Amino acid sequence: MGSLSKTVSKAQKLYLLALVVVFIVTALVKNNIETDRTRYDMLPENLSPSDQILGGMVGAFREITADYLWVTMDSFFHSGDWQRLVPTITLVARLDPKFIQVWSVGAWHFGYNISVPATDIKVKEQMIRQGDEFLAKGIEYNPDIYDLHFELGWNRFDRQLDYQRALPEFEAAYAIKDHPHYVRHMIAHTLERLGRIEESKKLWKECIAEGDCAPAFGNYSRLVKGEYRTGVPQYKLRNRGQEWEKCLADKIPVSEPEISAYYNAHKDTYMDQEKISARHILVSSRDAAVKVLDRLKKGEDFVALAGKLSIDKGTHETGGSLGLFPRGQMVPEFDQAAFALKEGQVSGIVKTKFGYHVIKLEKRIPARLKSLKEVRTQVRDALVEGKIQANVKSKLAAGYRWGVPEIKGLEKK
Amino acid sequence: MADVVRTEGLTKYYLNFWGNKAVTLNDLSISISDGETFGFVGPNGAGKTTTIKLLLGLYRPSKGKAWIYDKPVGDVAVKNLIGYLPEGPYYYDFLTPEELLSFYGKLSGLHSAAIKRRSDELLEIVGLSGARKLQLRKFSKGMLQRVGLAQALISDPKLLILDEPTSGLDPLGRIEIRDLILRLKKEGKSILYCSHLLNEVEMVCDRVAVIHKGNLLRMGTMEELLSIEGELEMVVRGFNEELLSRIKEASVSISVLDSQEALVTVDSRVNADKVIDIVRGSSAVLVSMADRRRSLEDLFVSIVKGGKAS
Amino acid sequence: MKAAALAMTTFKEAIRKKVLLVLLVFAFIFIGSSLLFTYFSGGEEIRMVKDVGLTGLLIFGLLISTFLGMSLIPAEIEKRIIYTILSKPVRRLEVVVGKYLGAALAVLVMVLLMGLVFMGLIFFKEHTLSPVAMLAIILTFFELLVVLAMAVTFSTFASSTLSVVLTIFFYIMGSSSDSLQYLGGRSDSPLLKVAVKGFGYLIPNFEIFNIRSQVLHGDAVPGLYVLKAIIYGLLFSAALLIVAGMFFHEKEV
């Protein structure tokens, strides 16, 4: 006859004992698992403390949060909302640093989509730098992914025109298994730009031998013919100069006399051409066209007749109306006949490749010179554009490089 | 100790936020012997359900002890000897009576063959054979109560604990359940029958305990509780006015039952003798004579009003 | 045997709940919604399908487990079924374990159904079945077992609202376990270090079951690791159920 309170405490002791045993085993298993996670690289251990906190905050929903932001990022890109695009890209990368696309697409946004249209040189250059740093960071997390090395190489090769720093990245991409064949092409290109022609040639030869490209491949044959492109190609430098100088367009002075002088000198570009508005009836045979003319002569209405007889599907609903058009828009036979008519006059039979036309001229608007007032901004823009070109040209001649690094050790040709 | 149920000073109280005791059962000592049908009566909130839960180990006593078949309550093994029908129970809505009985059978540790046999038998007894494939959510209250009885009986227990088995049922349902209980009683089961419906208890119970506000007020056999000391009732047939006026002096009250019979109540043996003498000296006949009984309801009202001292 | 009877009954009642059906339909819609993101390039689209699908499976699994677990025992008390159950020769621990197993079976069925839809989607997109994704689903199920055990345990001593809040709270804590450990490891105070470490053992580390990153990035996950994670999940659930049993043993119903 055991008392109730005694059995309770006994049961509780048993429960506690079981709990302790299970807990100790669980802890041992957990320790083992944590070692596994470190060994299999399942712990994001190389994250910064702030990224650790960020990851912890969203817990199990880290990947989905990254993907959600990735989707919104896409919409920011389409709406050109750079202010929100930049932090979103960084956030996605921090949430899921193994998401390769975010590094490459993000760097592309920085280096091109944001930087190219930027009208402030500081922003432009900062974005280019940010693209470079962003990729370098992506590589830190994903050193074994060729894409990121290649993207960084490309960014330096194409956007920064910095071949010296591009080369090691292309080479790193090449060292990673499963890289595509164009990685080697890019190394060859870069070597050529760096003036290491023999190495470049050797590489192209290898490519051809291994079937990576055909012997007639443009770049190789150009090299063989001795048309090297060492250093930054002139056209690249010119393009870069234009992009940079455009940022300074606001500061280029344009005077009133300059504007009117330019207008007077380029009046032909500011002409409104002669235009006519006409109707036509298209039939398939000369006989039919003759009948049309007959009926018109008898006083039948052109519009009604076009609606009944014209085989031109596009216009027979609108009484054969072709609207306003300048010279040169229609086939020549038609053009000639139509422009020769007087207002209200009906043509004879005009044969074109479409069939037989009868044309009626409705209205003629003669050619006209647009006033300076109308085209002022156009004139101004043309002047500024010209000045930018001139600036680029003179700066190029003076050896100005718009921040493009010199290639050391490259003999001047 | 051959008692089926025994309690010693069983007490349950709750401490409220301020540390005050709310006593729901106070110092209950009862025992139920084998084969007995024990009624536990009291108004709502008297502590009947509390007592049952203490007996089943669903509650822990604040003080006192209780045994069932000499095992401390809560003992798992002894539970096979108990069949319990809770107050207003629900069961799994989507199960059929068969599935439900199979479930409880398994919980009682029965083999499936035994369960099958037993549940067929029980469904027959409680009159649900026709509804064995019907989901319980389609059952009426009375049907659910009968399923509940079947569930309580699955392991063929010796002790039945029934908490308000007829509450919420219509008159016909009550009669059905009552008949079932009487049948079980005849089979020799010990029954603890809790109810606030007194005429039911009166009809089925051998012994009754009356509790109110957690206190046991009266306990005894029906006879002991319901007979009123000294008072007798006599039925006289073939009376006339003259006879009645002579009897009146010796009696407490006279009520005419019909044109033939009258009921005469007297307060002592001496007065009874007087009445018998008067009747003998007339043309009337004494049909019956017995101790006067009151209804449980009368008793109940008088006890509860008078409190423990009554 | 008795636990099995309790489990089967619990399972039958659980899967007939309309709420579960509704949740399942929403889960299907959620998982399928990844098909709407069609403007991505190939590689990203399948990443989207996998990420949304696996996360949907987890979220709806969490909802199902939490709500099943939290009501498992309180609903029995509410309906007074627990009285008849406990009036039979059944131990209270058996009741906890039996009901838990029944709910676990219901969760398994839900996960299987969601997983089937998910794998079908992947097959439709990729024309292969991703074995790592399958492992991820298996691990999610064992993660849900721990969540279920957590909800059951809380419900033995807390109100249903509090149980849900506690379950969600500890789920979030458990999901941030890695970060917490990392930050604790960097702390200068040895006391804090030990406290954080101990905390890491007391709260299940749900990140152990999270291999979604591996699925998305096409990394392999060793089979042995999965096995260990499963054992961890089972052990933690067992520990929680012991606690639940301990509370339920004392509970006046």
Ligand SMILES: Nc1ncnc2c1ncn2[C@@H]1O[C@H](COP(=O)(O)OP(=O)(O)O)[C@@H](O)[C@H]1O
């Ligand atoms: N947890 C509790 N705290 C305080 N009082 C309670 C508690 N549970 C029950 N009671 C009280 O116990 C009393 C006895 O109830 P019960 O045994 O169900 O009565 P009966 O079954 O006789 O109608 C009721 O007045 C009820 O208010």
Ligand SMILES: [Mg+2]
């Ligand atoms: Mg009651």
